[in-house]
Amino acid sequence: MAAPKSPLARSEKIWFDGDLIPWDQAQVHVLSHVLHYGSSVFEGIRCYNGKNGPQVFRLAEHIDRLYFSAKVIRMDIPYTPAEFAKACRDTIAINELDECYLRPVVFRGAGAMGVLPKNCPTHCAVAVWPWGAYLGDEALTEGIDIMISTWTKMAPNTIPSMAKIGGAYVLSTLAKMEAVRQGYAEAILLDTNGRVSEGSGENVFAVFDGQLVTTPLSNSILGGITRDTVIALAADRGMEVADTESRGALPRR
Ligand SMILES: Cc1ncc(COP(=O)(O)O)c(C=O)c1O
Structure with missing residues (x-):
């Protein structure tokens, strides 16, 4: 059966367990633990066309979060953070991309079956490909319609939202599909x-009376690197920044 045409703007090579291999050869076994139980951690990183060549946005912080997420699900990454960062840069370079999205992923492979990961090797990969604005170019100029999801963000004592764990994204997928089915571009979860x-x-932000407000880490969010950057940039510009915890609640108009 012919594979469906990929909607991705594929690149040539993917870094997989230490080697840069052709895109089509970066495959996993169907009995990989990750496929059954969602045991992966990953990152989504932007690389911009900078003055001195490709510039990866806060790579060190993304790598740190990847290692944090792996620690949360008790998975040891068999590379140092410096080696992983180099893998990211090498993957961009070999694909000769000035601007791209990077998807590092670490996951449990095939070992014993069952939820307890026994003898499951940890696999690591970095894929890169050109990818435009996440919600489309028009969203940047026109804005988007969003809905409040009927799905609830997982409770803090379930899957930790601060870690970027593959399996947890089933919830994001459900919320996004619901939104799109109802004609919205995105969903916000309570x-x-x-x-x-x-x-x-x-992450979400709002501006009320010149004050930038965002939701606190205690509201089951991922501690976004963009969020951190927006907060820092706003503070640099002398804009008051608060999260809803320090303000009590989002003000009503
Ligand atoms: C659930 C969720 N929250 C927030 C973010 C934003 O994170 P960052 O700014 O680090 O890209 C992401 C990014 O993928 C996300 O998936």
Whole structure:
């Protein structure tokens, strides 16, 4: 059976367990633990066309979060963070891309079956490909329609939202599919206490009376690197920044 045409702007090579191999050869066994139980951690990183060549956005912080996520699910990454960062840069270089999206992923491979990962090797990969604005170019100029999801963000004592764990993204997928089916571009999820948490794939911000407000880490969000950057940039510009925890709640108009 012919494989469906990939909607991705594929690149030539993927870094997989230490080697740069052709895109089509970066494959996993169907009995990989990750496929059955969602045991992966990953990152989504942007690389921009900078003055001095490709510039990866806060690579060190993304690598740190990847290692943090792996630690949360008790998975040892068999490379140092410096080696992983180099793998990211090498993958961009070999694919000769000035601008791209990077997807590092670490996952449990095939070993014993069952939820307890026994003798499952840890595999690591980095794929890169050109990818435009996440919600489309028009979203940047026109804005988007969003809905409050009927799905609730997972409680803090379930899957930790601070770690970027593959299996947890089933919830984002459900929320996003619901939104798209109803004609919205994105969904915002509330936490188990009914407070604003985050979008299916992004943190949320609002500006009230010149004050930048974002949701706190305690509302079951991923500690976004963009969020951290926006907060720092706003503070640099003398803009007051608060999260909803310090403000109590989002103000009503
Ligand atoms: C659920 C969720 N929240 C927030 C973010 C934003 O994270 P960052 O700014 O680090 O890309 C993402 C990014 O993928 C995400 O999936």
